[in-house]
Each structure stands twice: as C-alpha cells, then as structure tokens.
Amino acid sequence: MPRDEFQHELDEVEALLQDAGRLCGRSLGIVLEVLESGDDNRAQQVIAGDDEVDSIYLTVESAIESLLARQAPVAVDLRLVLSMIHVNLHLERIGDQCVNIAKLALLIPPDPRLPAELLADFSTMGRQAHAMIAEAMRSFGARDLAGAESLLAMDQVINQTNHGLSRRILSLADDAPSHEVGLRAILISRCLERIGDNAVDIGEQTAYLVTAQFREFTDASRATRA
Numbered sequence: 471m472p473r474d475e476f477q478h479e480l481d482e483v484e485a486l487l488q489d490a491g492r493l494c495g496r497s498l499g500i501v502l503e504v505l506e507s508g509d510d511n512r513a514q515q516v517i518a519g520d521d522e523v524d525s526i527y528l529t530v531e532s533a534i535e536s537l538l539a540r541q542a543p544v545a546v547d548l549r550l551v552l553s554m555i556h557v558n559l560h561l562e563r564i565g566d567q568c569v570n571i572a573k574l575a576l577l578i579p580p581d582p583r584l585p586a587e588l589l590a591d592f593s594t595m596g597r598q599a600h601a602m603i604a605e606a607m608r609s610f611g612a613r614d615l616a617g618a619e620s621l622l623a624m625d626q627v628i629n630q631t632n633h634g635l636s637r638r639i640l641s642l643a644d645d646a647p648s649h650e651v652g653l654r655a656i657l658i659s660r661c662l663e664r665i666g667d668n669a670v671d672i673g674e675q676t677a678y679l680v681t682a683q684f685r686e687f688t689d690a691s692r693a694t695r696a
Contacts, residue, residue, distance in 0.1 A: 476537070476541055480537070480550060483537075484611070487610075490558070490561040491606070494564045495603045497568035498596060500516050501572050502596040504571075504572060505589060508575070508583060514572070520568070534551060538551065552678075560672050561668075564603065564668050564669070568661075571662070575658075578651060583651070584655060585638075585651075591635045592655075598627045598631075601624065602624050605621060606618070606669040606670075613676065613679060614676070615676065622670060629663065632659050632662070635655070670688070
C-alpha cells in the first residue's frame with residue numbers, strides 16, 4: 471500500500487474516533503439534563519442514539535483489521551493503530567455508561583425525585599466528565615502529552631464529589647422510596663465516575679503514542695484518600 475494511501479486511511483479512522491467522542495459528549499450532556507428535568511423522551515433519545523456510537527465502534531474495528539491485514543505498520547504508525555483500538559473501546563464504554571444513566575433516570579419516580587443536593591453533585595461530576603471527554607479527544611488528536619496528563623487532576627474533582635455523595639445519600643429520609651432513589655443515585659454516580667476513568671485511560675493512550683512507553687497515570691496498588 472502506498473504511504474499516502476495508508477496515511478489517508480489512518481486519518482479517516484482517527485476522524486471516526488473524534489466523531490464518536492463528540493457523540494459521547496452530546497449523550498452525556500443530554501442525560502445530565504434528564505436528571506434535572508425527568509424528561510423520559512430525552513432519556514430514550516440517548517438510549518436510541520447509542521446505536522450510532524456502536525456503529526462507529528464496529529466501523530473502526532473493521533477498518534483497523536483491514537489495515538493490519540494489508541499493511542505491517544511499525545514504530546509510531548503501529549503505536550497509533552494500537553492506541554486507536556483502545557480509544558475506540560473506551561469511547562464505546564463511555565457511550566454505554568451514558569445509556570446506563572438514561573435507563574436509571576427512567577426508573578426514578580416523579581415523587582420523590584432526586585434531592586437538590588444530589589442533583590448539584592451530579593451536575594459537578596457530569597460537567598467535569600464532559601470536559602474530560604473533550605480534553606481527552608483534543609489531546610489525542612494534538613498528540614499533547616501535557617493535556618493528556620492533566621486529565622488525572624481533572625478526574626480528582628469527580629472522585630472527591632463521588633465520595634461526598636455517599637454521605638448525602640445516607641442522610642436521606644428513612645423510608646423505602648427514598649432508599650430506592652438513593653440506590654439509583656449511587657449507580658448514577660458510579661457511571662459518571664467510570665466515564666471520568668475512561669477519559670483518563672484515553673489520556674494514557676495519548677501518552678503511549680507520544681512517548682512509546684505505556685504507563686498508568688494512577689497506581690491501582692496504592693490506596694486513595696477518601
């Protein structure tokens with residue numbers, strides 16, 4: 471395969487990944503609105519819209535498989551292909567987490583709805599996760615190592631808010647409906663946390679692409695502060 475044709479196909483795959491990143495950001499923005507408004511139609515829109523993210527995921531998988539079958543990339547080209555495989559997976563997972571939040575929102579009854587304190591926490595976590603998706607994809611496209619590494623600090627906002635949220639849930643009234651809402655809230659919080667984690671993972675792929683060394687931005691063997 472001529473070099474310019476190979477590069478063109480790589481560029482097309484990377485453009486698809488950027489499209490998936492934008493779709494994930496849009497879905498997250500919608501589900502955050504749904505948590506505030508309780509709009510079931512908008513929740514269903516996110517669930518149905520995940521087919522588009524899944525379609526891109528499968529297209530990228532197929533395109534990379536074809537590239538590897540016809541070309542033997544080396545050095546930075548090989549790192550790019552390997553990174554795109556992982557980024558593709560992380561974006562698909564982010565899309566799934568947005569769907570999970572939408573489905574959980576549909577299960578929350580109109581009375582009692584989410585308390586204002588929990589909504590404020592979700593807004594903080596969601597806005598930060600949205601910013602992290604955008605920065606993860608921007609830094610990947612720009613091969614910006616510093617931008618990728620900044621995702622770790624951004625993720626701390628989500629983690630700290632998540633820790634405080636559990637205490638808020640414990641303060642809910644001691645009755646069955648409130649307990650059910652609290653349970654849904656814990657699951658929603660976990661989804662938002664996972665979106666942030668996947669954005670950090672995309673940052674790690676950027677670092678691998680730039681430096682040729684894979685390293686985790688966090689050490690999972692060390693305890694984190696509550």
